[in-house]
Amino acid sequence: MVIGVTKQWVWLSLPILGGVVGNYLDNKETERMTMFRDKSALYHRVLKPGESPSW
Template sequence: MFPIIPKGIHWAALPAMGFAFGWFLDRKETERLTLFRDKSALYGRTLREGEPPSWP
């Protein structure tokens, strides 16, 4: 009735879950850092009228 699941499958699933969690955290950090684009006191400057931001 149930499909046969190999006993050692968790050793293959664990790295995949770790990769997915790391990817998720990386995406969240990128979203958080978008709040600071063009606002750095060291590298920031005032944009001219109609000038696009330095990030794509």
């Protein structure tokens, strides 16, 4: 035991830490994908005058 860190504490904290890291990565991926909300940005299609984005 080093400074109160036991095997049980480590095994409990690993899934929690994995969840936090996974949530952070999921949020970053969601932010990245907002660039492609409209297919014109994804496929480089130019919108016609007066045409509104799909989202």
